Amino acid sequence: MQTFFPRATYYFTSLSQANSPKPKMSYKTQYFPQQLDHFTFQPNSYKIFYQKYLINNHYWQHGAPIFVYTGNEGDIEWFAANTGFLLDIAPKFRALLVFIEHRFYGESMPFGKDSYNSAETLGYLNSQQALADYAVLIRSLKQNLSSEASPVVVFGGSYGGMLAAWFRLKYPHIAIGALASSAPILHFDDITPRSSFYDAVSQDFKDASLNCFEVIKGSWAELEALSAQKGGLVELSRTFRTCKDLHSMSSAWDWLWSAFTYTAMVNYPMKANFLKPLPAYPVKQMCNIIDGFPPGASKLSRVFAAASLYYNYSRTEKCFNLENEPDAHGVRGWDWQACTEMVMPMTCSNESMFPPSGFDYKEFVQQCMKRYGVLPRPHWITTEFGGKVSTSLLMNSVTGSFDDPFSCHLPTR
């Protein structure tokens, strides 16, 4: 029953589903008149849209560095609120902080509410146009500040980290360095094994507790078996405390899957609120829940309780909406990118805690054609930005902790 396609593109999109807390830093919101298409000169290319960016000059001294966050797939406020590192280092460098929103996300919509209408409008949503946006905006900003000599360092995490690394590669005359965090720039064109992401997620749980790993691994079959029973979905709905009765197993399946995957992605050593509010070492906490059940408890009840840590750590939810989650702002944007250039095939190996699955490229193409009428260009990112070769050329720091599920997709020197 599992369709791999949505899952393969899933983990990024959740970023924009998170609530957007107000950034902790104080900033001014600005809008930059940006050009729709930097790489053609057709009449339509000259259309102007307003790109949002946040700026904080509290610590800045004229001529000092400019730290730019190259925004990724979501509201820029949210990334600003969750990138405390820049605020931490700004005083030491007397740096200007700038967070630039990615085109087609947040308020930076080239065609307003029609931006996601079709491939005609979405066609302008891609990483190269975004990088050019950043280049044009940074150059203009430096001119307006009369601070052309200020060194620029770009920062980003996840897709934003890819953009930071690629910006340094493509615009070395604008950025003297990049700090790319958890940026899976080797996640293309089979540079790294397709199974490595979910293998790494699984390893995080295995490292926390072998029993925990095995309970999760066995829970999928239990879920399928229960759903196949007469009245199984009703029982499943009760077990999972759903607000409404479930119509199919797949939403429970996705709900669990997301909880384990996202928790591994934000397995920080401190309490945090990036994707959701979570305690320190949330993977370990989840496993404590699973391991703490009395012997004989079903795997399903254990994994539900563990997943509840992710969805309800703040204990505000009385029941869970597993189906028809609102299509929060920005979700479709990443799905489009995954269907065009961000083709990152993912599989689950027998060694993972997820059911083994392959990647059917033909099916993937069909789904992209059906949804957007667009053909993926699976080799384009490695042509445009390179793979291992280009990363060795980057004078960057590409960072990520060893339990980061993207750790296999980061370049090592």
Add this chain to the structure above:
Amino acid sequence: MQTFFPRATYYFTSLSQANSPKPKMSYKTQYFPQQLDHFTFQPNSYKIFYQKYLINNHYWQHGAPIFVYTGNEGDIEWFAANTGFLLDIAPKFRALLVFIEHRFYGESMPFGKDSYNSAETLGYLNSQQALADYAVLIRSLKQNLSSEASPVVVFGGSYGGMLAAWFRLKYPHIAIGALASSAPILHFDDITPRSSFYDAVSQDFKDASLNCFEVIKGSWAELEALSAQKGGLVELSRTFRTCKDLHSMSSAWDWLWSAFTYTAMVNYPMKANFLKPLPAYPVKQMCNIIDGFPPGASKLSRVFAAASLYYNYSRTEKCFNLENEPDAHGVRGWDWQACTEMVMPMTCSNESMFPPSGFDYKEFVQQCMKRYGVLPRPHWITTEFGGKVSTSLLMNSVTGSFDDPFSCHLPTR
């Protein structure tokens, strides 16, 4: 009477006006299915056109280097025939030679005969799309040859040299080096003085002979004075041995201007046939002609004789067609590029041998709007490719002799 606009963009376009002699190397002609727009994902972006390239594997050993000429504004055969250097060094490196034609030139027309119809079609003609074409083609070629490890070095002259340098900057994972010859990559955004090109042309003539320089410098006023006389154009037509009577002075003016400018650009120390058949040291030869006239000869008769060296060194012309020269293939292509991204303002200083002239940006914009309906983006090239900063980052050799009129626009280390 002089309009600066056509002249500012003139010197490159003549390349494609030259006859295209058969290349001296033997090569196979191939056509690569290329994508119209690498940087958007609209339905139109996926249109395929056939990009021509020439390949010579006579010296190649599998795994040895691939030398790629990044084609500029004209038929690729013509550049292949005039880039003997690659053929000279191929045996030593056992290199594969590949000459790739630039989109919208030669046979590589994305919309066939309609390619130059409007800004809608021409909008896809620009340097970034061309570089992406080269990247895609090179990568595919290496795969087809099963020679992914072959190092690639890109070569080019003039605009093709810019492309080679920029390719190395933007695609360091594909090209390990670039040799960019006479590539004025600093000719943008006032990085170098606007007058430096024509100052350098003039200096070449001054170095050959001060009298020669002064005769040319004085000839423009003589030309204007004669044309203003009653019957002046008839006499001018006779002096210039035109095939048909001239209707205005400007064609004679342009004809002389081009002769001196182009000759300085191809002032090679050996007999050559790049723009036209010419002897070794053609500037010196022109000045010998000018200086060899008896005292009292008019400046106009002297400069006509000198210009005839350029237009008729092979002595095949009985008369000259100064007006209505056929709009040879490719000319409009460069004019479009000059109106969009290749904005290289040129002026003539009082010290040059040309009449002093400025650069009226407003008028330039008006002419581009009138001709193509397109607005120039004068700061785009330096944003996308940088200026002095990026050239210092290039691990390139950007070459040019000191009497090259582009010598001021080349980076120095």
